[in-house]
Amino acid sequence: NAGVMQNPRHLVRRRGQEARLRCSPMKGHSHVYWYRQLPEEGLKFMVYLQKENIIDESGMPKERFSAEFPKEGPSILRIQQVVRGDSAAYFCASSRPDNEQFFGPGTRLTVL
Amino acid sequence: GESVGLHLPTLSVQEGDNSIINCAYSNSASDYFIWYKQESGKGPQFIIDIRSNMDKRQGQRVTVLLNKTVKHLSLQIAATQPGDSAVYFCAERAGGYQKVTFGIGTKLQVIP
Numbered sequence: 082n083a084g085v086m087q088n089p090r091h092l093v094r095r096r097g098q099e100a101r102l103r104c105s106p107m108k109g110h111s112h113v114y115w116y117r118q119l120p121e122e123g124l125k126f127m128v129y130l131q132k133e134n135i136i137d138e139s140g141m142p143k144e145r146f147s148a149e150f151p152k153e154g155p156s157i158l159r160i161q162q163v164v165r166g167d168s169a170a171y172f173c174a175s176s177r178p179d180n181e182q183f184f185g186p187g188t189r190l191t192v193l
Numbered sequence: 194g195e196s197v198g199l200h201l202p203t204l205s206v207q208e209g210d211n212s213i214i215n216c217a218y219s220n221s222a223s224d225y226f227i228w229y230k231q232e233s234g235k236g237p238q239f240i241i242d243i244r245s246n247m248d249k250r251q252g253q254r255v256t257v258l259l260n261k262t263v264k265h266l267s268l269q270i271a272a273t274q275p276g277d278s279a280v281y282f283c284a285e286r287a288g289g290y291q292k293v294t295f296g297i298g299t300k301l302q303v304i305p
Contacts, residue, residue, distance in 0.1 A: 085236075112291055121201050123282055123295040124237065137292055172236050181227060182293060184236035 083108070085175050085185035086155075093191045100160040100167070102188045106175030113156040114174045114182060115148055124172060130156060163192045201280060203300040212270040214299045216283035219264065223285035227293065228257060228268045232279045240268070240281075270301075278303045 086105040116124040127140040130150035150156040170189050174182035206212045224245040229237035243250045243257045250257050256269040283296045
């Protein structure tokens, strides 16, 4: 049973470009979460999604960031017009309802 | 509370000794707590969890203690091994709601 998959593992973008991060949850998991982690810091919650629904986006910046979890396919975290401050590791987790979250290996975004 | 970019606290222990990692939480409504281990370059890995109706739970070489009176959580690792070197995060969840809030983290260094 494959774990949570994230791709790409490393992503380099220039300022102003768009970044798309993908997350495929574990089989049977209908809940997806995105977190951001800066070096030497903890994980900061960004957004919680179920299939086709955003449940809680209280941790998402108001501009440039969006997330989706379509009926078919992976969850996507999209960052438009990236800035240097967006450089971080972005982790996705998935779970069954009311169960522990399993994390993917993360995508390390570097903005030049 | 939110991390403000401080360096992670570090705990250094001799191989074979027991380790105790502490965590304070602030939300008195939190009823589910999790410890995660994060190795360099990887996503957080679930170690052990505990619900608020318990004060102690044991796993393989790990024990979690919960003191709700002072809102304190600890992780004890018996006979610490070099492979235990990682950053350890406590996390909390309230009222069955899926959003998990992470603490700052503690870096465990095992001295051979």
